[in-house]
Amino acid sequence: MVIGSQSNNTLEIRDLVVEYRTRERVVHAVNSLSLTVGRGQTLGLVGETGAGKTTTGLAVMGLIPKPAGVVLGGAILLNGEDVLHKSDREMKQIRGKTVSMIFQDPMSSLNPVMSIERQISEAIRAHDRSLTRSQVLQKAHEMLEMVGIPRDRGSEYPHQFSGGMKQRVVIAMALSCKPDLIIADEPTTALDVTIQAQVLGLMKDLKDQYRTSMVMITHDLGIVAETCDSVSVMYAGSIVEHGTLHDVFDDPLHPYTKGLFGSLPRLDDRRAKLQPIKGLMPDPSNLPTGCTFWPRCDHAKDVCRVEKPNPTYFGGEHFVNCHLFNEEISGARTVNMGD
Amino acid sequence: MTENAPLIDVRGLTKYFATKRGLLHAVDGVSFTISEGKTLGLVGESGCGKSTTGRLLLRLIEPTSGQVLFHGTDIASLSSGEMRDMRKKMQMIFQDPFSSLNPRMTVSQIIEEPLRLHRMIEDRDERMNKVLEIMDLVGLSRRLRNTYPHELDGGRRQRIGVARALVLDPEFIVCDEPVSALDVSIRAQILNLMGEVQEQLGLTLLFITHDLSVVHHFSDEIAVMYLGKIIEKAPADELFAHPSHPYTEALLSAIPIPRLHDRPKRIILRGEITSPVNLPKACRFATRCPKVMSRCHEEEPELCEIGPNHQAACFLLD
Numbered sequence: 001m002v003i004g005s006q007s008n009n010t011l012e013i014r015d016l017v018v019e020y021r022t023r024e025r026v027v028h029a030v031n032s033l034s035l036t037v038g039r040g041q042t043l044g045l046v047g048e049t050g051a052g053k054t055t056t057g058l059a060v061m062g063l064i065p066k067p068a069g070v071v072l073g074g075a076i077l078l079n080g081e082d083v084l085h086k087s088d089r090e091m092k093q094i095r096g097k098t099v100s101m102i103f104q105d106p107m108s109s110l111n112p113v114m115s116i117e118r119q120i121s122e123a124i125r126a127h128d129r130s131l132t133r134s135q136v137l138q139k140a141h142e143m144l145e146m147v148g149i150p151r152d153r154g155s156e157y158p159h160q161f162s163g164g165m166k167q168r169v170v171i172a173m174a175l176s177c178k179p180d181l182i183i184a185d186e187p188t189t190a191l192d193v194t195i196q197a198q199v200l201g202l203m204k205d206l207k208d209q210y211r212t213s214m215v216m217i218t219h220d221l222g223i224v225a226e227t228c229d230s231v232s233v234m235y236a237g238s239i240v241e242h243g244t245l246h247d248v249f250d251d252p253l254h255p256y257t258k259g260l261f262g263s264l265p266r267l268d269d270r271r272a273k274l275q276p277i278k279g280l281m282p283d284p285s286n287l288p289t290g291c292t293f294w295p296r297c298d299h300a301k302d303v304c305r306v307e308k309p310n311p312t313y314f315g316g317e318h319f320v321n322c323h324l325f326n327e328e329i330s331g332a333r334t335v336n337m338g339d
Numbered sequence: 340m341t342e343n344a345p346l347i348d349v350r351g352l353t354k355y356f357a358t359k360r361g362l363l364h365a366v367d368g369v370s371f372t373i374s375e376g377k378t379l380g381l382v383g384e385s386g387c388g389k390s391t392t393g394r395l396l397l398r399l400i401e402p403t404s405g406q407v408l409f410h411g412t413d414i415a416s417l418s419s420g421e422m423r424d425m426r427k428k429m430q431m432i433f434q435d436p437f438s439s440l441n442p443r444m445t446v447s448q449i450i451e452e453p454l455r456l457h458r459m460i461e462d463r464d465e466r467m468n469k470v471l472e473i474m475d476l477v478g479l480s481r482r483l484r485n486t487y488p489h490e491l492d493g494g495r496r497q498r499i500g501v502a503r504a505l506v507l508d509p510e511f512i513v514c515d516e517p518v519s520a521l522d523v524s525i526r527a528q529i530l531n532l533m534g535e536v537q538e539q540l541g542l543t544l545l546f547i548t549h550d551l552s553v554v555h556h557f558s559d560e561i562a563v564m565y566l567g568k569i570i571e572k573a574p575a576d577e578l579f580a581h582p583s584h585p586y587t588e589a590l591l592s593a594i595p596i597p598r599l600h601d602r603p604k605r606i607i608l609r610g611e612i613t614s615p616v617n618l619p620k621a622c623r624f625a626t627r628c629p630k631v632m633s634r635c636h637e638e639e640p641e642l643c644e645i646g647p648n649h650q651a652a653c654f655l656l657d
């Protein structure tokens with residue numbers, strides 16, 4: 001399948017490889033990962049701790065911590081333009097203007113000794129020098145009101161806000177330059193459920209209003225069902241299954257995806273026994289050969305231990321990287337290479 | 340003892356903390372019972388007093404007023420020596436397996452420590468046998484006995500926490516967010532383990548969590564807390580089928596459900612939980628309630644029976 005670089009995609013990642021190198025070991029954080037986010041679409045990037053979700057987000061932002069982190073290969077196209085070879089100066093212009101990132105802990109983005117209106121103003125001024133001081137402040141206040149914070153609280157400091165309110169400030173900051181893409185890394189994980197519902201609702205409304213594309217990084221399939229158009233399931237640094245929301249939720253195919261669903265308590269039948277995935281996430285500095293999931297897979301065969309699986313497509317964008325289907329396919333299901 | 344006599348009987352449990360700004364009502368007149376072998380789920384958002392309630396039940400902090408009866412004995416009346424004996428029967432599993440384990444002790448030393456402190460088994464070999472037995476029970480491989488917590492992942496560390504709580508053969512365990520720090524696939528492993536162990540040993544549990552789908556799966560009965568009070572209590576299925584308090588309704592509707600069909604309508608609450616300091620005499624949920632009436636700002640509703648085993652504190656249900 002050929003993907004045109006001038007296509008209608010806000011973000012395309014192709015075969016991205018990222019490693020963290022320390023004196024003792026090499027951590028293979030992202031291993032040949034590819035994904036696409038269409039304009040105005042939200043992609044859910046789902047996986048457990050250590051799957052490489054955040055590293056993928058940081059790579060798009062050009063914020064992989066150096067010198068330990070090394071991008072070894074692949075391409076990241078933002079609006080069709082490769083950002084991996086941009087200079088630091090060029091990246092500074094791209095961050096905020098083209099792509100913004102929202103982190104789990106709002107305090108990692110907020111300066112504790114600066115009023116929130118000044119912080120938002122700073123973000124606006126960094127990308128638009130033509131505005132006067134009062135215009136910038138006016139715009140900062142508009143952003144605050146948009147996320148549901150009264151403008152007269154603008155002169156307050158981060159510690160005067162609750163967790164949910166701080167995350168709203170961060171969202172206001174991320175949206176202040178109307179970026180084409182927002183990478184939200186577990187934006188509501190630290191919040192209570194009722195506040196989470198408020199913040200997710202707000203993000204959805206704003207995304208629709210600005211027609212922003214979004215990558216929603218989360219471990220919570222419930223949040224994916226609520227906010228995303230398509231889903232990529234990540235395991236040990238690469239995508240094991242991808243499809244539209246309906247593909248993945250109605251017909252999960254990869255044993256890992258099925259395992260994630262099986263691990264969740266069911267609200268319709270509370271006595272149903274949980275079906276956890278056996279074993280643990282592999283050590284990223286010592287990944288299994290072949291398919292990285294085989295040591296935890298109930299269906300693992302000899303081929304899984306030696307050979308990396310290739311994607312098998314099930315019509316549309318739904319694909320799965322699993323040997324089980326590479327073979328089964330020839331008999332049971334028909335292959336439909338991305339029609 | 341009759342089969343359904345409550346193991347835990349909590350009556351009017353109250354804990355106020357004095358702060359610079361005034362009296363903080365952490366737990367305010369909480370009453371419930373837990374029958375032997377059953378699990379009560381205590382849910383609520385940050386700051387609602389659920390962890391404080393758990394600590395009061397084990398007398399890790401002293402209540403301002405109220406009673407905790409364990410097998411009919413008021414634990415507040417016990418001397419420190421008697422309380423020490425009582426603690427063997429009441430244990431706790433903590434949320435964070437990273438900070439609740441001593442990093443300088445090996446796995447077997449951590450699990451063994453309660454036995455040594457309570458002088459339960461004096462013979463060293465016998466003691467080690469008990470430790471290994473418990474390690475088998477919680478699915479920790481015996482070869483890990485000489486490793487240190489930092490060498491293990493979160494799931495295994497939480498297994499150590501469970502093992503340590505079980506080693507004294509307790510009757511009652513307070514589980515304070517035992518799976519909140521764990522990944523989904525590991526969380527399911529630990530929940531299954533806890534369920535199996537509970538059944539095998541006939542344990543009584545207080546399961547404290549903010550995760551509603553977990554509490555629904557794990558509890559026989561659920562109590563919902565808001566600002567230090569229980570505002571609704573019912574058997575798990577009943578609570579999820581017929582939530583009656585407006586807060587419970589909103590809380591349940593806020594759970595992100597991992598499926599695409601039959602999604603319930605979401606009720607989005609305004610504002611946030613108010614400060615538990617110097618609370619006015621009014622319904623504590625009045626400031627956020629979508630169905631608030633003038634009466635709610637003037638009086639405080641009591642927890643009333645609204646159905647079989649189903650109680651709620653709301654004027655709408657009068």
